[in-house]
Amino acid sequence: MVEALDHDPVIRLASAPNQNSTEVLVKIHASALNFADILKVQGRYQERAEPPYVPGLEGAGEVIAAPAESGLTVGDRVAVYAAGTFSDIISVPVEACLRIPDSMSFEQAAGFQIAYGTSHLALDVRAGLKTGETLVVLGAAGGVGLTAVEIGHAMGARVIGLARGQDRLDVVRAAGADLVIDSAECTDLKAALRDAGGVDVVYDAVGDAAGEAAFRALRTGGRYLVIGFAGGRPPVLPLNHALVKNIAIHGLYWGGYTTLDPQVLRASLLQLFAMFEAGQLSPVNGQVLPFEQIERAFALLRSRKSVGKIVLTM
Incomplete structure (x- = not known):
């Protein structure tokens, strides 16, 4: 439970x-x-959540009670998208639950919906990524970035992944990137991307200067996906380039699709579960920690040094 803003959670019974x-x-x-x-x-x-509140936006577990008309039964293994998942037992609307494949572990399912769902809706629904196009993923070793690399590769795109440090770049390459760029060593990202042949789609989970540089490397007719601002601030985008080069800018807030178009969101997740069962997706959990180490988990997330999703087990 978070007791005050800007305060790490504390465990309460x-x-x-x-x-x-x-x-x-x-x-x-x-x-x-x-x-x-x-x-x-x-x-x-x-x-905004007013404290005190229980954090957590997604998790996975086992149904222990369900309405008769829900289609769910006791013992069903489900992924849950709802506020307050950092708890042992949670009561959620029926539509917040989705059965998970038998081959998917609870740890994999816990961090699957938002990260993979964000990337699939962004790349497929918003950007319309096509086979043979070039996709650059900023923050490619992060929780959502790796999923964008995997999904982009599965969709037949040429994927360029940007991350910091050789260990993280190795993970990005293993996820399906055709080319990797070390953000710690690259002094001119726009030139590096243009030298690599240019870009059709930018998946930007970082923002800041890297986002602006990647935007400037887009080809005519390119698409720029606003995913997040892990770099600390939104990028300053030259909108005159968007006008002259017919560039489309798409914001993507996955959670907003629960009201914007829940059918599209659900269809996307079902497609992703099918891709998982077909062996096209391999979720990477950067750290799996016991719930008692929740403060360490928040510290790891703030450090931006973890690879993949950080998962707490109850």
Whole structure:
């Protein structure tokens, strides 16, 4: 439970939620951290949470009670997208639950929805990424960045991954990147991307100067995906370039699709689960920690040194 803004969560005992005739009770086995959890603690997230509140936006577990008309039964393994997943038991709407493949672990499922869902909606629905096009992923070793590399590769694109340090670049290359660039050593990203042949789609989870440089490397008709600002601030984009080069700028807030177009969101997740079962996706959990180490988990996320998603097991 977060007791004050800009304060790491502390563990508190509380009564389990009562069974609700319209909601599903889920015993959470694993829950994932997202950059949004940091922003919410700092009071900077677009959906503000007044303390005290239970953090966590996604998790996975086992159904322990469900309405008869829900289609879910006790024992079903589900992924959960709802606020408050850093708890042992959570009561959520039926639509917040989705059965997971038998071959997917709770740890994999816990961090699957937001990261893979964001990248799939961004690349497929918003950008319309085509086979043979060039995709550059900024922050490619991060929780969402790796999923963009994997999905872009599976969609037949040529993928360029930007990350910091050889170890992280090796992970990005293993995820399917055709070319990797070390952000710690690259002094002119725009020139590096143009030398690599130019870019059709930019997947920007970093923002700041890197986002602007990648934007300037877009070809005519390119698409720029605004995913996040892990670099500390939004990029300053030259909109005259967007006009002259017919560049489309797409913002992507995955959670917003729960009201914008829930059917598209659900169809995207089902397609992703099918890709997982077909062996096209291999979720990478950067750190799997016991729930008691929640403060360490937040510190790892803030450091931006982890690879893949940070997951807490209950």
